[in-house]
Amino acid sequence: MRRIVTFTALSVLILPAAAACDSSTGDGGKTVTVAYQKFGAFTQMDDQMKKVKSQYEAAHPGSTVKLVPIEAAENDYYTKLSLMNRSANTAPDVMYEDTFLVNTDIAAGFLAPIDDHLAKWPDWSQFTDASKTAAKALDGKTYGVPMGTDTRALWYNKDLFAQAGITVPWEPKTWDDILATARTLKAKLPGVIPLNVYSGKAAGEAATMQGLEMLLYGTQDTLYDDAAKKWIGSSPGMLDSLGFIKTIYGEGLAPTPQDALDPNFGSRLSTELLPGGKLAIALDGSWQSGTWLPTGSKPWPQWNTVLGLAAMPTQKGQAPGRTSMSGGWVLSVGSKSKDKQAAFDFVSLALNKDNTLAYDIAASQIAERADVAADPAYLAANPTLKFFTDLVTVTHFRPAYADYPQVSNAIQVAMEAVMTGQQSPQQAVTAFGNQLKQVVGPDKVK
């Protein structure tokens, strides 16, 4: 008994000390810690980082790269990364950051500006102007190097269109064109869902970004007034966008709300509905085809011949005629990193031309380096890349502020109230405006 007690007492004293030793790296050699996401079918980043690790260690003898793959779904990845960043003992030197969280994490003091390093990096001139702003904060400094981006558009099933007697290629010019096609599909093809636009809380950020924002940014309105630095609560564009949601769910042009609000609907769509010919049009992301490649979770060799692509039109066809939304990820240097030069060396190696090319192809990313975008290997890798890359000229980014996750949730709530018929679009817009004031503060809403 006494021995157990002594042992316990000792371990109480020793454990914290041991933990402290473990996390320090004071053994002479430099260690660069790299944190990134690895989850489910998304293993491309892991493969890439393993490759860069060996390149880096070969180029910098004596240094080691410690990879920290965080196995978590998107939202949990943000949470775990934030928790790591809160303590200097666990904060990574290099991290994989979603652009929409960059500003939030800068405000929290997690990221270090890298302008001095970028100025000395010849490759920086290869990055497109839009991508250079992706990780540029309100203070004008840059906090990350972009890896690649994505865009969104309408995927459609050419076989189903032929059966319904609709000519392909399909090129809708307005929202009404989309609705008219969906109505034809519904009349001609019973048992087939004409159109999917993600909606409701269960779909999460997909509903906000692939759904409502794809509509809203095709109207004259947006979600945030950059000049006034205020969120936009109720606007005619918001009302019309919710009206579109009401129309498609109300008329049965979209999946039933019961199906659409199932948390697993997204994976059903890409593995079951689209490959099975049960869905005719899907407003979805450029990465979708990754699922159907031989390496994906649902190989579908015919996807490229069966599916066509159309850009999302603006509401009434107003200039520029097409619209899209983009996200994307960057590699950032942690503010608590002891050797920021070593961290940046890793970033610049990971995102040099060859590595970016390999990653963008493997992960179906849209290149943000001019030399990669022009590379024949890149263009030949996936036949949809050119289409989605062209959309970069009309694309929009989400307002990347700390309040965004809550604003996004308020949007999903409004969408859900409209799709289930609980509220009219007008009521939902009013409720959204009130919710917005509560979330971000009345003075920050226009």
Add this chain to the structure above:
Amino acid sequence: MLRRFTPLLPAVALLLVFFAGPMLWSVYTAFTDMALTGSVSVDFVGADNFTRMAQDPAFLHSLLLTLVFVVGSAVIGQNTLGLLIALLLRGRGRASRTVVTGLIIAAWAVPETVAGFCWYAFLYRTGTLNQLLQHFGVQQNWLYTTPMLAVILANVWRGTAFSMLVYSAALSDVPPELVEAAQVDGASAWQRLRHITLPMIRRSIVSNLMLITLQTLAAFGLIYVMTGGGPGNASQTTPLYMYQQSFKFYQLGYGTAMALVLLLIGGLFSLIYLRLIKLEDG
């Protein structure tokens, strides 16, 4: 004196570090605007989090759902069913006891996430229940139409074993002579239960109620797996809302303030139960 307490020191130290420490920290956090990300400083905001809660309809709604969940699945469901099964099993053959107890405990032994997924697979749109019901023309996603009922049933299914075990043990302590004597005096089965058995096991009833109430109050995994709190916030109990606020919206301060309220509610329930047993004794 010192020698008597020395052996306790490691245990006390462990409790302080791993039990009291986080608790005190969360009490402190509840009065700050601590955020997971988005700001460097942590400011003391007094009772702001609590006044915000009182005006937050989503929180009040979640509190109501939590009460429904606790009363429905624990106080009524698990407790009554556990007692009923324990009563029915009393004096049965060994074989039937083993089979029934085994099945019920199996449901309890299954990890929460697995249990949640089993119920999801059973109830969703093309799930087992609808396969069985399609001959009657009923076809719906039960997790969408009756989310609260679904999670309550699942929790009763999963948690009844605990109450059953508690009551089986308690019933074995009731002296058979008493029950037999009452029977000889002509008391009916109901009267024997009401006036002999229940009063004899009332302490077990109260401790069982207290334990399952506190367990159910904090239930998260089962609901999260089955409905994720949806559709809308139709099954978003306070633990789920707390998770959303702390880890999806990064509002750690607000989330921990809710945890504190939940702790108080748990304490309130315990007080009520303790008071009940005092009334009985008096």
